[in-house]
Every structure is written in structure tokens, then in C-alpha cells.
Amino acid sequence: MRETFTKKFWLLMIALLTTVVLAACSGGDDDSSEGGESDEGESTSGDEGAEITAWAWDPNFNIGALELALEHYDNEDFNMEIIENAQDDIVQKLNTGLSSGTMQGMPNIVLIEDQRAQSFLQSYPDAFYPIGDYFNPDDFAEYKLAPTSLDGKQYGLPFDTGVTGLFYRTDYLEEAGYTHEDLVDITWTKYIEIAKDVKEKTGHAMLSLDPNDLGILRVMMQTTGTWYTDEEGTIQIEGNEPLKMALENYKALMDSGVVKLNSDWSQYLEAFNSGDVATVPAGNWIAASIEAEESQSGLWKVAPTPRLDMEGAANASNQGGSSWYVLNIDGKEAAAEFLGGTFGSNVDFYQDLVTEIGAIGTYKPASEGDAYQFENEFFNNQQVVYEFSQWMEEIPQVDYGMNTYGIEDILSAEIQQYLDGKSIEDVLADTQTQAENQFK
């Protein structure tokens, strides 16, 4: 009995020793492999799903709004990195990334201008994540739903309205002998006249333009409810009277020497922040950038957008309203929840958005708040937001289609020839031909 016990004891000891030695060995292996993993982990931490990235442009406006949304979002686990990129850069990177199909380095949330949205949605339908379930699309202004959805699925969360206005320097205009009333409900022809006076009397340019950005043409054109394409997507450049008139106005502006040219966005901002130009006809979102130059507080006001001198033209237009999109990659749910919980449903957030950023959202439940009556000191106590919301209702509706920017690329090249003396009919006809060749 005793002997068997001893034998058992020895066996136990040997087994124990073996276990310990093996455990020690395998433990060592674990450590080394862990070490390796952690090293890799450090270098690839950017690819982790937990971190949400967002791409947007305009730090004063869109990025400011995102940051505000992040403050209002009550989720400690949520981390978002906001990356500022030029809009052109975002468009180019999205095109590169989405067409390669790898989605490598793509953001979770991206801001896309409404006028561009359809070209992305239709070209890369699988790349975007339908977020209609995360908010109620019916809460948003109807005109924002068409560009942000495709085949009945809601892909974009509507953000700001692109309603335009004519921001102007009261001091320069007064010096030239104009009052606010002189700027209300004017035509572009009248605007050019005023511009000439301002240039003559104050030496300041009336506005700043980038030859590569034909936004001003679109603003002019939409006052009449026309576009480069009609509802069916047919390209209508040749014989497009509003476009023709817009181009003529554009050339007139250029020829009259009231334009300060810029070659990029920063120079555009610099033009009015430095006090070089007297007016800024643009979407309401530019207000944030104008207000960024605090020294000019009280020197600015907003008038309605000039209209084209045509029957049925309204003194209201749209430029650059945009919406948020979620890409169909890891982290899409977290990103969609974030958007749904802030831009999609938070009324308080929208009130802060109006007062702090000056952004006018398209979320209907938020449009009745007190903030809309807010008198903005920077704009001579004008009820800027309220006025924009009034003009918003007058915007003639158009279908942007998916080729707006493609056509504009062709048009901008033609415009240079037009400025160089080519006849307007030829310009339109050539653009029509080129566009048809490219998009059919």
C-alpha cells in the first residue's frame, strides 16, 4: 500500500514538474507573440473600427457644426476625428477611393454637396450606407430629400439649406451712395451697375470670383428655376436663355473690372476678410466665414439675391447646401447613430447651431425656435436667420441631376474662350456638343 503511494507521489511530482516547465515555455511564447502584436497594433491603430473619421470642408461652418454635434452627442465611447479637406480634394479622394473599390483610408462620415450627391450615389450605390432607419426623413425639408436619396433609400442626412443672399459691406455701399433698399430685389444687371459705382467711388472690387468655380452662374440660373439639365436629365445648354443671360452677366462683371479674381478658397475668404470686396453673393453658410473676421462686426448686412432680368425670376437661389453621408465600411452603425442622434433629431442642437455657427438646418421641428428670431450684431442686428428662412421658401426648385459638375468643367473652359471673345452662341453650342458626347 505504502509503496504504491510513493510511486504515485513520484508520478505526481514528475507530472507537476513537466506541467510547470511546459507552462513556462508556452508562457514565454505567448509573451513574445503578444509583444509582436502590440507593435503591429501601434502602427495600425488608425484602422481600428472604434475611431470614426469625418471629412468636411469649411472650418467655420461645416466643421464647426460637426464639432458642435460632437459636443451634443452623449456617448463617451464615441470618438470622432474630423479631418478638414478642401471640397475639391474630398471629391477627388472619394472618386479615387470609391472607384478603386478598396475603401482604404476612406472616412466614415463625409459631407457632400447636394448638387454633387447624385453623381456619387448613382456611380457607387454600394459604397454608401442607407441611414433612413436612423432618423425620420419626413422631418426634413422636402427639397433636400430628392438629392440625398436614391431608389427610395435615404442615403444622406440633410444638413444645411443652401439659400443664398447678397452679403454686403454697408460702409462701402453707403460711400457709393446706396442704401439697403437699393439692394433689395434687384436684378444682376442692376448689381453690375452698382458694382461699377462702388469700384469707381471706393476703389473696392464688388466681388471675388474663382474662374474655376462657376457657382455664381448656378446661383443666377436658379433664380429662374432652370439648370444645365431638365427633369429627365437631358442636357440643355444650347438655347438655355437663363444660362445665356447669366453668362452675359458674368462677362459683364469681368469686363467691368469689378471682380477680384482668386484661385483658391483661402484667397476667396481673404478677399472679403481683408475688406477688399464690397459684396459676397453666396449661400448663407458663408456668413460663418464673414463673421470670422471679428473686426468687421457691424459692417455687414444681407440683401436678397439678385435675380436674372427675366419673367418669373425670384430673388432667391441656392448654393452649396450639403448633406452628411455614411460610407459602407466598419463603424458605419456608430457613425449613423451619431448623425441620427444629432443632426437627425436633436432640436436643442439645431438652436445652438443657429446661434453659434449661424447654420440654418433643414430639420423642420427646429425651424420654429427662438433662435430663428436672433438679431445678429455682426450684421447690424439684422434677423439674418429669419430672413434666410423666408427666402428659402422662394427658391425656384430645380433637379440638379448627376452631371452638374461634369458639365461645368466643360463650360468653365468654354467661358475662358467666351471672355476671350468667342460668341455666346458658339460657346453654348460647343458646350452642348461636348457635354452630349461626354455624358451620352
Added chain:
Amino acid sequence: MKKLIGIFQANNLFIKIFLVMVISVIAVSIMITYNSIRMSTNLFLDTFSITNSKIMDQITERFNLFTNSIVSASLEVETNGTIKQLLQVEHDTASEKSIYYYHMTNEMKQIFAEVDPNDANMVILSNQQDVFNMNYIKWQVDGELLANHEIIDRIEKSDTDIVYQFEQSEVTNGVPMVIASKALKLRSDEIYGYLFFSLTEPDLRKFYESYTSEGNNVLLITPEGEIISSNQEELIGDSSLELLSYAEGVRGEDLEYRNINVFGQEFVFLSQYIPSMDIYLVNLINQEVVADNVINTSDILLIAIVIVGLAVLVAFLILRKMTVSISQLVRQISDMARYQFNKPLKEAGGYETRKIAKAFNYMLNELQDYVQILMNTQDKQRKAELEALQHQINPHFIYNTLASIKFMIRQEKKETASNTIDSFISLLQNSLSNVDETITIRQELDNLKSYVQINQARYGERIKVNYLISPDCLDLLIPKLVIQPFIENAFFHAFTQKKTGYIQILIANREKNLICEIVDNGDGMIADQLDNKTIKTKEKRQLFSGIGVKNVHERIQLLYGKDYGVEIESKPLQGTKVLIKLPLQS
């Protein structure tokens, strides 16, 4: 203290072996641990440095690709007729400017695609301070500021084509960046514009950042010693001439790592010169941090400690088991020599101890058996002798008694003769017929009385005999012929000078022993006659049986052990007192 020494002595064997084992286990594991850590650290650092020198090559390659893209982009700008033409002409009207801006931007966009993947920016500054900026987010350029900045002077002064400069000032809006710049020149050396490629420090860092880790740092140093980029952001903008001198020292040699001491720490230093950008790429490896990250010293130590602990524990248990049993065995054996030979050893402990104990016990048993047999044989022999003696009634006694009876009959003392014959018969009966070794005191008393009666009949009644027997002792057993020899002795030797006297026989139960006292008030004995409390008897005398005074003591001790026996006290002329101590038997 004494206790401690005692414990130490008791566990002497164990402590010695255990100490030797513990010391050697610990020594071996310390040496193995130290060596394995040292060897793996060295090996790791060696391979790490080799790997890093390969990585340095790769980083250099990336920088070269970048500079190549810049070179080719700048070549394209230079050879682009449109740009050249647009920059040389003055554009007065807005229309002209619009066309100028449009085409400049368009042409540049195509060229920009070459450097764009590196997040670099491309800027052209015209002599009229027109700025064409491909990515204003990366560098918001103020034309006037840039045109009057010393960057331009440096470009104009430099012999080389493309000048790399590190800037972190107003002109870059405080963002640290590397600016590759080139003056666009006509053949006549007239400058018609300036071309810039900027790369912000965070974008520059992306070239090498993925290769870095904690303790494995990369720095870019200008030939002036300024650190323009590093994964350790706090170093950016610092100057380190020390590092520069090391880098310059390594330049031109085969890429080998060396150990240096900078920033108050030991580093493995690798360096490469990137001629295209005129900077030194420096890799600083903090040996301790890197080795610590990969070689988990504390884990190795922990494992070593655990193994040592387990080994010591196992050794302790096994040794303890072995030595304790051996020590116990030793203690038992030494105790045995002192006290008990018949107690077997406990067969416990390890295999060896149990075998030893077993063998020892076997031997002990054998020895005991042997001793037992020997003692039994001796006892038997002795008993046989004594029995032989006690069964043998001295024929002289019979002869003398019969002769006495004959005289009594002649003297017609019928009564006395008849009594004496009765006593004699009973005496013979008890002596011869009763083969039991022990008899009751009552029987012994009968025998004594018979004997005394015969003697008194023969020699007269000058010696009186008194019996004082405790009644509770009457049924106790005593060996035969224990008291008789002393009475006989008293009769025949105590009263040679004194002619009369008495003999008293006392039997009582005292302190759980049976005590018989035979006291006479006869002559007594002188010391010579007493030998070790027995009586020296030399002469062959006519005794009643073969049992003499001499063998009583011997017999009692043989029967009951050393605690019992006979003691004799005697004083001359006063008497003798014999004390017989016997166990209570019933």
C-alpha cells in the same frame, strides 16, 4: 538559542543537503536567466539593428521617390509652355486674369497629380505675387509675404536646382513644413516665377512613422543640426550638433550601427544621408526600451523564480520525507540501546528507511527469539534443578524422624509419637505428592506446623514457634518451601548459645505485596556470615529438602523478577529477621 541548536542538530542531515540543493538550484537558475536575457538582448539588438538598417534603406527609398516626383513635377512645370507663357505676360483686365487663372490652375492640376499622393502641396508664385495653390488646406499662402520672404533669397542664391528648406514661421502660418523650391528661369537666367512644393511635418512623418515604435525613433536633421521632423514631436525644431556630428561621422561609411550617448541616454545610432533633400535620416534606438518591450525580463525572472521555488519546494518535501525518517530511525535506535530492546522500530518514511527499519526489526526479532530461547532453556534447567531438589526429602531427615518416633514409642509417649507420625505423614504427603509449584499459605502453614511439631517432638519445646497470619492471606499462593528453609535454619543455628527462644512467623499483605517475616531472638549472625543478604552456608548439612536458605532468594527472583526476593537483617545476640517479599497471587 539552545532550542534552535537542538533543532539544527536534529535536522542536521536535512539542513545540509537542503542548503546544498537550494544554493545550487538558485545559482544555476540565476546563471541561466542572466545568460539567456543577455544573449537574447544582444541577439535581438543585433537583428533589430540589421532590420532597422534595411528599414532605413526603405525610408530613404521613399524619400527618394518623393524627391523624384518633385523633380519630375518641377521639370514638367518648367517645360510647360502654357505656364511659362502665362507667367511672363502681364494680365490687366479681369477677363485676362480669369483666363490666366483658369489655365494656370488647370495645367498645375495635371502636374500636381504626381506629388499629390504624398500629401504634398504645389504652389506657384508669379512675379506679380499671384499665388496658385493646389491645396490651400496644407499651406495657406500669402503671396506678398512669401514674395518678400528670405526663402526667395535663398532660392536665388542657391546653386542647386531645387532647394529644400525647413520653415516654421509666419509665412507657413506657424506650421512646420519642408518646402522644396525652385526658381523658374528662362534661358537668359531671368526668373519668371517660383515653384514650391510643401510638405507639412506631420505628412513628412508619415514617410517613416509606421516604422517607429516606442524607443525606436527616427529624426531628420539638416546639415545645420536642426531637427526638422521626428516621431518624437517635442524634438522638432531643436538643434543637436552632437547628433549631426555623429551623422556626419557615419556618412560615407558602410551603414553600421554604433552606440552613442545623447539626450542623457544610451542609443543605438543609425544614420543615412539623403542627398536629394540634403538631410540626415537618423534612427535612434533606445536599447533599454526596445529590448524591454520585446524581451520581457520581468516575465523571465518570474518564470525563473517560480521554477526555483517549485524545485526548492519539491526538494524540501522529498528531502524532508527522507531525512526525517532517517533521523527518526537514528533516534529510535539510539533510544533502544538505552532502554528497550524488545520494542520494534517504526517502519515509516522513505523506501530506504523502511528497508533499514525492516531489516533492523528482523534482526531484533531474531535476536530476541534467540535470547528468549536461551533464557527459557536456562530457566528450565534451573527449574528442573530446583524441582529435583524440592522433590527430594533428605533421607537423613526421614531416618532421624523415624528414629525419634521409635524413641517416643519406647518411652511410651504414644500421643506424641502418634502426632509426630501424623505430622510426618502430612509433611511427606505435601512434599512428595503435591507437584504444583505453588501452594496456598494455608497448606504451607500446615507443612510448617508439621515440621515444627516433628522438630519439637525430637528436640523438645525449648524453641517456641508463633504464627501471626493475616486471615486475608490464607488463600494466597506462594511457592513451595519458601519459608521452611528459614525456620529450619533458625531451629538448627539460631539457638546454639541461647538454649531457649522463639521464632515468629508473620504473613501479611502490605502495599500489594505479600510479606513474610521470620523473626527469631536467637544468637544472630555476625557480618561475615551474611553475604548479600543471604546466608553463607558452606557445610553439607542435613536439610529437610534440597532447598536451602541459599536458593530461596534465587528461586523467588527466577519466578517473579528482581523486585522480589529475600532480605536478612541480623544482629549478634539479638536475633535475625528474614523478610521475604512475594507478589500477591491467588
